[in-house]
Structure formats: C-alpha cells, structure tokens
Amino acid sequence: MLVRSCLLATAVAAALFAAGNPATAQSTNAAVAQSANPFMGTWTTPEGVPPYDRIRPEHYEPAFDAAIAEAREETQRIANSKTAPTFANTIEAMERSGRQLRRVSSTFFNVASADATPEIQAIQKNITPKLTRLSNERMLDQNLFARVDTLFKQRATLGLTPEQDRLLERTHDSFVRAGAALSPEARARVASINEEMANLAVEFGQKLLADQKASDVWLTAAEVEGLPADQATAFASAATAAGKDGAYLVPATRSAAEPFLTSAPNRGAREKVWRAFTYRGDNDNANDTNAIIARLVALRMERATLMGADSHAAFVLGDAMAKTPDAAMDLLMSVYRPALTRAQEELADIRALAAKDGVDTVQPWDWRYYAEQVRKARFDLDDAAVKQYMPLDGMVDALFETTQKLFGITAHERNDIPVYADGVRVWEMREADGSKIGLFYADWFARPTKRPGAWMNSLRTPNTLLGDTPIVVNNQNLPRPADGQRALISVNEAETLFHEFGHALHGMLSKARYPSLSGTAVSRDFVEFPAQVYEHWITQPEILRQHARNERGERMPEEMLQALLKAQTFNQGFLTVQQLSSAILDLRLHSLSELPEGFNARSWEQQQLAELGVPEEIGMRHRLAHFSHIFDGGYSASYYAYTWAEVMDADGFDAFKEAGDVYDPVLAGKLRREVLERGNTRDPAESYTAFRGRMPTADALLRNRGLK
Template sequence: MLASPLPDAAAAQTPRAAPDQTANPLLARWTTPDGVPPYDRIRPEQYEPAFDAALAEARTDYRRIADNPAAPSFANTIEAMEGAGRPLGRIASTFFNVASADATDAIQGVEERVTPKLTRLSNDTLLDPKLFGRVDTLWKARATLQLSPEQARLLQETHSRFVRAGAALNPAQRTRVAAINEELATLGVDFGQKLLADQKAGSVLLGAAEVAGVPEDQRSAAAMAAEAAGHAGSFLFPATRSAAEPFLTAAPNRAAREKIWRAFVMRGDNGNANDTNAIIARMVALRIERAKLLGAESHAAFVLQDQMAKTPAAATELLMRVYRPALVRAKEELRDIAAYAAKDGIAKVEPWDWRYYAEQVRKQRFALDEGAVKQYLLLDNMVAALFDTTNKLYGITAHERKDVPVYAKGVRVWELREADGRTIGLFYADWVARPTKRPGAWMNSLRDQNTLFGELPIVVNNQNIVPPAPGQPAQISVDEARTLFHEFGHGLHGLLSKVRYPSLSGTAVSRDFVEFPSQVYEHWVTEPETLRTYARNAAGEPMPEAMLQALLTSRTFNQGYLTVQQLSSAILDMRLHALTSLPANFDARAWEAAELKALGVPEEVGMRHRLAHFSHIFDGGYSAGYYAYTWAEVMDADGFQAFKEAGNIYDPALAAKLRREVLERGNTRDPAESYTAFRGRMPTPEALLRNRGLGGE
C-alpha cells in the first residue's frame, strides 16, 4: 500500500485539533531493539489516533513539496517524496501486519475506518495537479538531469505511478477515479473480513467414527481445537487449506470428506451475510470503469501494461501452453483414480474423493504414504534446513532474538548476519494458524531497506500450519515445506536488497517477477542433500532411503490435477478482468461455472481458488495477476537449472550472481534485464513442463 497521500483540500485548510497522544507508543520515538514496532505496548485503540496524526503530518509534507516556489529538481521533488509521510508508512506497516495475521474484532474495526482515509490521501497525492506538474516537468527534462541509473529508474517509476493513477486526466475524470479507488479499497476490506468470518463459521465438528483412519497428528490437533471450543470428545476442523487438504488426503470416511470439502470450497459462497458474490460483481464493474477512464479497454489490459507479460494475450498464451498438456494428464489421472475408487464401490469420483484416491494410487505405485512422510518433516527441522541452505548459498547466518517484542503468541524473530558478522536485517516468522489469521501464506515488510535513511530491513513470513498437540512437534506436508522455503525466498528478496530509495527496495518489482526469487528457492527443499540431512522424525532418525527415493520419483505424480487447479484459477482471473463490460445481472457463481465448463475443467478437479474466496485477486493485489505464479515458474525452473548444470546446487559463483543481479537489485532496473544478467538469456517454458512431468525437451 502506498503511504504517500494528501488530504482533501478542506481538511488541509482547516485541520482539526488532535487529541493528546503523548502516551501513544506509535507516535513516540521507538526505543525498542533495532527500532522494531513496540508491539508489547500498543493497544488496538491507539492505532486510529496514530493514523490520524500521521496522516496530518503527511499532508503537510506533500503540500510543502507541491507548493515549493523553487523550480522542480530531483532533490526537492522526487527525492523529497521518498522522505514524505514516513511516520505514516511506519504506522501502516505495523498495523496492517497485524490486520492480516491477528485480525481481532477491534483490529478489523480500525481497518474498516482507516482504509478509506488512506485511500483518500493516496488519491489526493497522486491526483494533485501541482505535484504531478513538478514530476511531469522533471520527466520531460530527464535527458538533461544527469541522473544516476537508480535515480532515473525512480523518476520513471514515480512518473508512471502518477500517470497510471490518473494524474493526467481532466478534473472530472480524476474525481471519478478517486471515488472508484476509495470504494474498491473499502470493498477489498469487506471481502477479506467476510471471507474470514465465513471461514470461522465453516469449521466442521466431527465424531470419532468420522476421523477413524486419519493420522494421529491431525486427530490430536482437531481434538484440541474442539476442546478449546467447548466440544470435548469431538474433533474440530477449520475450513482452511492447511486443515482441509491433509484430511481429504487421509480420511477413509467419504461422508466426512464431503463435509470438509464443502466447508472449504464454499467459503464466501453460502448465500449468508458473509457471501462475497455481490462484492465481486461490484469490484469487477468498478475496475472496468477505472481502466476505461485510464485509457485501457479492460482492467487486465491496464494491469499488464507495466508487467513483464505486457498484454493479457501474452499471459494467456503462456498459461494455455501449460494448461493443455496438464488437462490431458489430469484426465489420465482421473482414469487411474476411478479404477481404484471402483474397488470401494464408487461409481463416480467426486471432488472430495480425488485427493484420497490419488493418495491410494500413489501408495500403490510408489510405496509412499503422505502421513508417514510427514513424520520426517518436522517444522523445526525444516527451519534448520532453510537457514542452512541460506548459509551454503550466501554465507548468511541466522540468530534467534528473544528480546524483540512480537504481536502474537508463537511469533519468532531471527537476526540475519553476513559472514563477517554485519547485521543484514530482522526476520519475523509467524507460521502457525490462528482463528484471527487470514488464509494462505505471505510475506510482508515492516521496514524496507534503503541507504537514503540508513535503514536495515525487517520482513515477516506467514503460514497457516495447524498447531500440534501440546508437547508434540509440528509435522508439515511436503507442500507446506515448499511454502516455507517459498515465503523465505520473498523474505530474502527484501532482506538482501541494496538500494538507495525505499520505493525501489526489495520486492517492489513487477507482479510477474516478484515470484521468481521465492519460487526458485522452493527447489532446494526437496533436493536429496537437504532431505538426507534434515528429514528426520521426532526420535532423530533419518527418512529411510527407500522413502526418500520414492518421494523424489513421485514428484511429478498428480501434477495434472494440481496444474489444472492452479491454472484454471489463473485463466478465470484473466478472463474475468479482460471483460470490457459487466454483463447484465452478472452472477459470479454462474459465470465461474460456465467458464470452467468452456475450459474443459473436470468437475472432479475444479479450481484451486474459487472466485468467492479468491483473496489474491479481491483482497491481495493480484487482480489480473494470478498468472504471475506460472510466469515466474518458467523463470524459476530455468533459473534452478543453471545450478544443476553447474554440478553444484550451492555453486558459489551462481549464488553470488543471483544475489547481485536479482536479490540486491530491487526495482532499480527492468526485471527482464535482471533475469538476463543472472542467466544470460530469457527463459522458455520447457524446463517448467519438464519439472511438472508434462513434456518439454
């Protein structure tokens, strides 16, 4: 979120008297270790007054720049904006970190009230004619300014941000764009809060017979959750991916599987007060209207203008190159699954059957059991593998910090250091699920690296791993282990940044490049060297070699299903946002069903993210951008192949080049230039198809 807003004119002229906030830790000087947020002292009711005070200060900062009588210069305009509203940025990053990870009722109330204020200020900044006039003057004179490459990039990105926000429009159009932005921001918050509420309400209570055959770690966690909810003797499963997918994979009870599947898949689509379908229709309509005001035929066309893909057609072409062979493979997989299910008298495989019977086929074909594998994937061991991989690649060490205040129970903090002992930054890890945490996994920043103000980075990783029973180690799936490495790849992108300006720091790159550093990092977790060292059970015994080899051999198993699920979500995102007008009486549920049928997605497979709970595109900044995971996977498959070709997956020269040309660069140059500087050329999809077992040379 851009923390660089201006107020409406009336508010700027007649600021109201602010209440005394001398005791508010958010507004005082932070004397915490390394200047981290003072989470141990912040109360929810202190956020909104702090925002109001910081917003007023930001108004003053931006007004001073806009009204500067001196001729525009890079220093008094572009660089000055980097320093404007800094307290607001600090408070916003502190708050929205909590709003995602521990969204209590009090925090949600603050979010509802603050988000429109922030959006209004962002609009007023980016649509301010005087401020844009100064930026535009510099942009037109850029060839004469003798800027460094990083300064030139910052000017380019700043000018583009203003233009894409609508600064070059006429006054009536600017006013309408501002109103749309504000409504969209409010709708996004509403979508996220309704989804979280529906997810909480969708928790499923099962009896002992219904969980028979489910691994002990799942049963224990569910029993503990049920007891905490006042249902001792039962088993409570939240409607989250981390709870649903393991259950669907392991539970022999078909009726129980259906209950869990429906609770998970129907989130946001239950026709109740938390239904999100009307929000979706309104958001899509507003996005279309805004795109046309800004000169694009669709929201997708507008979004992709400044991405690597450039056009919806190019993004869709890549998706379809992978989708078509994946669909063929998924249909082959369905035949295998149906044959196995028929042994249990099941004439038609349903969506809640797929994972269970796929697991039975996998056991038969590879002598591999996911429940048995998880016993060797302990969270603490995989964390050790994560830090060891980082050390081998970059010489970086991780040192846990117990003196840093955190925002919720279970959050851990590490300080990352260079080989010579210099501090790189701080890493907050919030891996365990809680009822107040939004679904999924993500990385965010509490402070961006920059040399302009001499600041070291602070990044946060979130997952939703089901907490283990008291005294038991947390076991995770292979997918959760990959996610652990994936999010830390994002974290390293933020931590290893070496740029001058905060706006260009770390992960502030195009959406279809930001996933490359995270996805390439996933490869190391399933390498034999990693598993032989760190895949150990609670007794410290290593994963049996036969199991390890079976795990490696089965890496492409069920990839048709998984790929179709992911890409159908990406294709529908692109098609939805490529609409040039919203059909009359648009119904998101019916539109989704029709598009899936046209795409040929088997009902037994379905989408990874149905529209009703597709947080990425309605509450996460990925609208017309979910394709980015596949776009980046082309790069990560090709990029990791370089390490394979070197004969050493920790090759120091390659690691140094990846760090220097990608991780340290932030957004100081075009991402295609960064990838080419690392790999020597742009990638092709063949490595991706080969990795997924879908073809390729």
C-alpha cells in the first residue's frame, strides 16, 4: 500500500485543491504550487532526508492536508474491510498506514520546536486541531476497535511471535485508553477534550516562548563586571546581533541564566536575571500561562473520570512502570527527605559566606553564586576555570569516543545533508564493520525561536517492517559563542550532551520490526534510563584526561580533575530539592480529583512548597507557569520519571563499576542488546532485569547524589 503513498498523496492533494478553489485560474495556480511542493514526490536527497533546503513554510499545510486525507482513507479501508480480521490485515496494516503523514509530521514538528518563527507557529495552530481530529477518528472508530478487540480476545490461538503479541496487546490497550470502549456520549466528550487540550498545549508553548523572549535582560558593562570572559563576550555578541552595540543581552533561558547566576558578582544584576528566568509565563501579561494551566488540569481530570480513573495521575501511571501515583510518590519522598536535610546544611554554609559580604538575608538569586564560592574554597575549584577545559567540540569528541569504546559505533560528519537552521550539524553513524546505522543531527545552540530545554526527537524511526533507517535529532540551548571563539560548556551541560545522545542511541539502535514498538516508544519512567545512564561516562577520568583541554591544547591539570570528581556530590541537596519539588507538585496536582474553588496555579504552588518545607532560597527547578514538560511536552503526572529512571541508571552504572571496567564489553553488549535494541517489544522491567540480572533499589541513587 505504502509503495504508492507519494503518488496517492499527490492525487488527494489535487482533489483537495480543486474542491476548495472552483475558479479555473485558482485551480491552475494551486496545481502549479502543489507540483513544486517537496512533499509531493519522492525525496532524492542523500539518505532520503527531508529536503529542508527546498521546504518553505507554505509547503507544510497542503502537505498535511494531503497526508491526513490519505491516512484517513487508509484507516477507513482497514476498519470497513469485509474480510475477517487477521493480524496481517488489521494490526500490521495499521502499522503500514500513515507513512506519508509521519513523514510530514516529523519534518514539521522538528522545526516547530527548534525554529518556531511566527509563520511556523501559525501553521502549528492550524494543523493541531486537524491532527487531533484524525487521531480521535482513528482511535474511537468502533469498526476498527471491534477488529482489534476480536484479535485481542483470540490472541492465544493466533500463533503470534512474542513481538507480535506485544504489539497486539499495546494496540488494544491504546484503543481502550483512548476511550474506544466507552459509551457514544463519553467517546464524543473525550474527543472534544482531546482537541481542546491539544490546542491549549500549543498555546502554552507559544505563550511561554513569547514571554521568554520578552524577558531578555539587558545589562550594562558595570553590571557584568567580574563575569568570566567567555560569558561576557557571548552576551555582548548577543546584544550586537540584536542591534545594541555596547550592551549585554542575557536571554531568559536556563543555559544562559544559570551560568550567570553562578558567576556574576553584581547582586542587582543577578536579581534581574533570576526574576526574568523564574517568572517566565507568570507576568500577568498577554503571555501569562496560569489560565491555560487551570483549564488543562480541569480537562485532564474530566477525561480521567470518563475513563474510570480516580485522577489523571492514576490514569497515566496505570500504563507506566510505577503503576500507581502512591508508588511514584513514595520514591520521590524517600529521596526528598534526605535531600532537604542536606540542603539545610548547605544553606548554613552559604549564609556564613554571604554574611562576610554584608548579605543578611540570602535570596534565591544568591544561592548559586555563594554555593560556587563555597565550592571554590572547599575543593579549590573554579567553575569558570574548569570551563576553559570544556570546549563543546572536545566534549563531542568525548561523546563519540565513549560510543565507540562501548559499542564499536563511529561517527562521520556529513556536509551534504540539508539542514533546517544555521549551525545544525549531521553525522553518519556506522557499526564497527563500517555498515551504516543512520544519521544523527545535532542542534546545540540557542536561538530566539527555539523552545527552552534540551530534547531528542526522530525524523525517521527504524523498523524492519518498512525497512526504515533512523534519523535522530538532539537539541540543546547552549549560548552561541562570538565569532572565532570556542563554545565552552559546563560539566552539567556536558552531562546533558551525553544524556540526549543516550536518547539518540535508544532511537537509532532499535531492532524492532514494528514502528509502534521501536526505539524510544516506551513508558516515560523507562525512556529516561538509557539517557541518564549515559551521563556517567562524561565524568570518567580517562575521558576527561583525553578531551578536557584548554585553547592551547593543554590537558586539564590533574589537581583540577581530581577536585572536579570529588565535588560531584557538592550542592546536591539544592539540586535534588529543586528537581523533586517540581516532580512532587506535578504528581500532587494531577492526583487531584477536582480543582479547588478559585484555583490559581501561582497560589497553589506557593501553598504546596510551604507544606513541603522547600526553602524560599531554593524553589522549584520548573515553576508551573513554565513547566513545559507537563503542559506542552507529554510528561504530565510523569516528571517523577527522571528520578525513577535515576534509580535504574545509578544501579545500572554500578554494574560497570563492579566489573572493574566502565567499558566492559560484555555489559556494554547486554546494555545494547537488552535495552537499546529492544524498544517496547517487551515489558521494560524485563528489559532492565535482562541487563542487570535484577530490579534496582534506591540505594545507588542516594549514594550517587551523596545523600547516604
């Protein structure tokens, strides 16, 4: 069926344009425009990558309309077949369907997150309802569900392979969880809720991006005095690019704000940057997100009730490793309590040092700065000095060397691949025998049109059913260096570099036959394990000795390296309380069965933090007003997943330490074979146990964070 998908898409698109434009001249113009649309033909680009050099914003909506029409026709053909359902003509046929829509969607949404210009944002607003309606139609189609349900009830007699059985189980569960088994009235309401929530999520993301941009902080030379040269130069270059020579521009992004708050001696400037970063989305302006939050939470509650769940959290976690909100909360609190005790000890040290500067009351914009002073005194370690040995290119080399040592995989840069934005780089990843795995795109630098944070996504998911090879993308928001300067990053940013590449490997190395089970298509509280375990290798001494070098090519001094390793658990009380307070509030918010009267996200957040005893000097890593993970990123009631996965990653890396070789080939082979290649072809607990030999406990996590 999909061999002719491009031809079919062209025919459907022509029909759509003719129907919508009765005038002959208009129809002719539309046909000409459509023939020039890169989506309407076979891509002759290297490796069949998206031809970003030819795709223009005006190409997306016609391509979506054609692909949606094609996907709808494919679904209806499967659902309304007069032939008795079989695994091949129903489940496998569904896996084959929608290929053109996946191609258009992955190409577009990759840009929508990384380079959301006003034109791209307008397109996203227009197509989101269309995509949601299509999903509702498919997942609530009673004829299609009846075929799936019949097969599910017969599965013991179908002679399926384990992977096919898993796919049938997951497909049936996805229909049930979408509401296919509900009454007609409930199904209609679920469809309406889904559409409104999808639109609200887009609105949340676009408002947050707009408010982040509007929160840029402009500083004077006096206010940046004492800042490390690389930061000052980058901020000056950003100001110049924005048309203000002589000024300094600090974007309200984590990758800019946190280094500034750590290094800037000027307390007033720190307060400006902290407030700009912390109050994104919560400024009582046109981009305020609090009303969206209240509506989203209410809709999630209503949908959970329709599904027969006690809460949105109960509904979401029913399909996760944790299984219940109580299990997730128990883990969070078992880590939060010792972290809070440690944070109070850290605060005492910070207060003592700040008092020497005449600071009577430590404020949130003081913590990172004075924590860095404590670290310097305790470990003779200067973050700015460390960064001189942490160039981005060197850390990328470290990343690829680690991957080669573990799996034999090598990276070869490609300069013939069209990219969607300036600064994006592409590598071809190869096995040890030289055979091709797929392509890796890296988009590491910030831009005003880029959403905050770091993430991985797939332009093409590997599977053997359709013969697709992987194309994955990693994103960060590192400040772009001045022309001719090296990009210097912190150890935390290097860990994020490794983290996202762990996701990339998970997405690239899958051996699954079916797209729906491939790569990162696993539960939220397992998907972070491959990424988080990969972070451990960046702080291995042999990697830093080889790749941590200054501008003259000199290696990081051994004294600095040893101090850096000793300081790994420093300030973990602060960092853990920040992260877990966000996770706990996410879980508490989505465990509510109804919204309190007059609910306001800001005041509810303040009340919860007070109950938890979170020091005001620390606060949350992600305040609700800008919590993209849970309001625009698919992690609602699931931010706990990072901590859940950290239990596994700490325990999993312990296996390498116990082996006496962090590149142990037997363990690396098991990690690849039992986790990275498996996708969702079996229960994630089975995958972890197959790698480690048992399920983990929280002990390794507490040791890893220095909390035990």
